[in-house]
Amino acid sequence: MTETTTAPKKRLDLRPVTGRTWVDIAVLLVLILLGAIGFEPSFGGYGFLLAGLGGLALGAATGILASVFRLNVVVTIVAALVAYFLFGSAFAVQGQALFGFLPTLQSLASIAVGSVYGWADIVTLRTPIGAPQYIAVVPYFATWIVALVSTSLATRWIAAKPRTAWRFGIALIGPVALYIAGILIGTDEPYEAGLRGVVFAILALIWLGWRRPNVASVAEGGAQRLRTRKIAGTAVIVAGAVLLGGGAGFWLAPANDERFVLREEIEPPFDPLQYPSPLSGFRHYTKQVTDEKLFTVSGLQPGDVVRLATLDSFTGKLWTVTGPETETDGSGSFALVGRTIPPQTFITPEVRRDVEITIDSYDDVWIPSVGYLTDLQFTGGSAENAGDDLRYNRSTGTAVLTSGLSKGDSYRLDAVEQRVITPADLEDTATAPLSLPPVTGTPDLATSKAQEFAGTASTPMAQLTAIQLALTENGFLSHGRASDAVPSRAGHGADRVTELFSRLQMIGDQEQYASAFALMARSFGYPARVVMGFAPEVTGDESEITVTGDDVTAWVEVAFDDVGWVSFNPTPEETDIPQAQVPKPQSEPQPQVRQPPRSDNDDEDLLTPVELEESDEDDNGDPFVLPGWVWAVGLSLLIPAVIIFIPLLIIGAIKARRARKRREAERGPDRVAGAWAELLDQYSELGYDVPRRSTRLMIADRLQAQLAEQPVRLRSLAAAADEAVFDGQDVDEERSEKVWTEALAAVAVARGAVTRGRRILSRYRIRRGGPRR
Structure with missing residues (x-):
């Protein structure tokens, strides 16, 4: 046998x-x-x-x-x-x-x-x-x-x-x-604070109490007593956690x-004061982009206005947005919102659904919207992937995109707004007790005019209506354009409001009248704010409305108790401004002066011809653009490849540096010992059992046994390493290279003897095999 x-x-x-x-x-x-x-x-x-x-x-x-x-x-x-x-x-x-x-x-x-x-x-x-x-x-x-x-x-x-x-x-x-x-x-x-806390404490305490294993040498009776004590202790822990923890949670937990x-302690990251006040750029719309297409909107109803920004802080120079550090019910508390925006409550709500806006030349962070938003979804352009930059102020209904809107952006919104309320409905209603930021630098003339215009009115609505009527009937509208009969200076600060009331006629546009009305309302202590937006003409028959700079407007909102914010439009519509009767100075006769001879040069001779270079842009044609599905497939293949191969390259570089350092050691014995050490490391990375406390010959025998009948001479390599390290003689480069060649060949044999999975896993390993001596 x-x-x-x-x-x-x-x-x-x-x-x-x-x-x-x-x-x-x-x-x-x-x-x-x-x-x-x-x-x-x-x-x-x-x-x-x-x-x-x-x-x-x-x-x-x-x-x-x-x-x-x-x-x-x-x-x-x-x-x-x-x-x-x-x-x-x-x-x-x-x-x-x-x-x-x-x-x-x-x-x-x-x-x-x-x-x-x-x-x-x-x-x-x-x-x-x-x-x-x-x-x-x-x-x-x-x-x-x-x-x-x-x-x-x-x-x-x-x-x-x-x-x-x-x-x-x-x-x-x-x-x-x-x-x-x-x-x-x-x-x-x-x-579930109490329940979670008690369960958490019970598990943690029991785990700590049962951490020690039973001692095998303890007699059977002693082991039984030890187990009984553990169970009893566990019961005490559970009872104590339930009674003491539950009682303490009930009596000591804060409201x-x-x-x-x-x-509640951290301020929102968005600070609207980092951006200029939108109202300061009012004349930009009325004079520079009057006929320019800003954006298009569909889904509006007659009487709707597009809200842009709400301003409730006056600095004496301009109306602006409250900063986030101000603890008020104001316009500065912008915050990130979820997919569903918190709704606003009105006593007479009107819902607007599927209002779609497409941006053209408008370029700002303030998002044109309608009423108070309940949902907003970006549907196109660069803003479609910038939804994480959306901030919303629930108190003012103002939305901001911190990355800014640009041409081609589009979005769809749902909103709710309050139906128009007549003054008669609010005749005996008090204003709401809101905490708005105080105004500073209000001109004295605005305060005195508020008292004059309000007259004998005693209720808030009666006083505000009287002031509004005085402004709209006695004032005149002028945007300061060249076509206007009388010039109108831009601005809405204290000096401009003073000028509005001190001239022979009140002349200005929505910017000045809204600022003046809000300041006069604030002088009575009423919560008033200025709103800037657009008022395009809507008849209800249009599928899409184009909004231009000429549609810009501003109005004032005042908060009434149990009602909400009510709009007031104090801007007059009259543009035919009467000229002041100032006598013309009589002209005095002047001596005749002989005119210079007439020049015979044509107008064209006075112009210098300029040669323009021809552009080749039209000849180049449209550049080739890869389809979207190509990018999706390419990135889906590239990203996993990067995740898999980048670590492989990093670990490969570390291993290559390790081998190079050993192979290029200054002393010959160190180079030979390095070849053996590299062999052990790579064997260990391949999953072989490499003893850590054995001689080189013993390790070679153990590895040889794991390799079975594979043709490898590990004992000769171990003996060569021992001889180089311990005989005290120098080792030339030829001898060390021979040992390295044999060591790498032995690694190749070992690599071929394992499965493919172990070979792949070894490329992600950096391991130390065997002793270092």
Whole structure:
């Protein structure tokens, strides 16, 4: 009978996960999930859980697999980042991913932006959060990073060290931090605060209490008593957590309006004071772009006006928007909004649906709109991908696109506005007690004229109506154009308002009359603000209306109690301004002066001919533009390739530098030893079991056994390395190159003996195999 020798099976150098470690991982993941659920008040639902659970599963899987395959810290971080971006499109920004899960350039950019800036944006969003799309990256990133760190600690650190309380306490830092983050970025209404807190405390305390395994050497009776004490202690912990924690939460928890949440403390990032007041550019529309097409709008009803900006702060020089630091019900509190804009409440609402606006030559950050928005969707142009830059002020109905509107942008909006209310309806209604920013620098003449125009009227509506009537009947309209009968100076500051009232006739346009009316209303203490917009002529038969600079206008809104903002138009329509009767000076006879001789030069002779170069632009034709589907397919293939191959190139460069440094060592023995060290490192990266505390010959025998019948001479290479290191003689370059050639050949044999998966995985590994001596 012939005795046969069975070759040992090839196996990966894996680190198994024990049952106790699985329990540790499960407890940590449940604690992380309890913390992540705290995001629910911010998102107003459970839609964020797809991103949160996706990050939780991805972080845990990455940490566990990295431990099982013994990946070092650098490779673990690279693999985790690759997986984070590769799967983030499917979990967090499905709307920007190709087919809902394949990463695109836009989805990868959103993941990066959301990871960095989402934390600042989420505390300025109005809840429930629906936009920007990258905001879902916040729970995805939070659960991913905490799960990755926690599972790495459980599988590598806690499993290999004594199970002391302080190590478990460090592992709990991540879940506790996530729990606190859910509270800080939440709202005044916490999500099941008492129940989550008690469950979190019970799990954490039981986990800490049961961290020590039963000692095998303890007698059966002692083990039974120890187990009984653990169970009794666990029951006490549960009862104490429920009674003490629940009672403390009931008696000591602050009221909802006294809770500390970051969204109540952090100012919105948009500051309207960084932009010039729109009203200061009023004459730009009336004189420079009078007939220029600004934008087109469809869906308007007769009497509708297009709102551009609302201004409630007067500095003495101009009306402007309140800054975000001012704690008022004013125009400066712009904030990011969700997909559905919070609606405004009116006593007589009128709904406008599917109003479509297409921008032409208009170029500014203020978005032309109608009434108070309830929904706004960008449908074309560069603004279609800039929805994350949208800011809205619920108090004024003003929307801003921080990246600015430009030609070709289009959007569709739904809005609600208040039906026109007659003065008779508000005859006995008081103005609303709103806190608006105080006006400064109001001219005394405006205050005195307000008293004069109001006369004996006693109610707010009667006084405002009297002032409006005095302005419209006694004033005249002039935009200061060359065609106007009387010039009208631009501006709406205190000096211009004083000029309006001090001249023989009140002459100005909407800019001056709106400013004057608002200042006079404020002199009575009424909450008034100036609104700038456009008033195109709408008959109801037009499918689309073109808005030009000549349609620009301004009006005033005053807030009435239980009614809302009521519009006043104080601008007169009369443009036939009577000339002041000033006697003409009599002309005095002048001596005759002989005129110079007439020149016979023609007008054409006085012009210098200029030769213009011909342009070749028309001859070039339209440039070739790739279709959109080509870009989509190309980016969908390119982005995964970049994610896969960039880490491969980086790790390959590190390995090449490692081998080059060893091969080009100054001393010959170091070069030979380096060849052996390179062989061990590459064997370890291929998944072979390389002993760490053995001689070179013993390591060679162990590796030879794993290679079975492969033609490789590892013992001769180990002996050559020992001889070069220990014989004390110099090694020439020819000898060291020979050893290097044989070592690399042995690596090639080992590489061919493993599966393709192990060969691919080795390219992403940087490992140290065997001793270094």
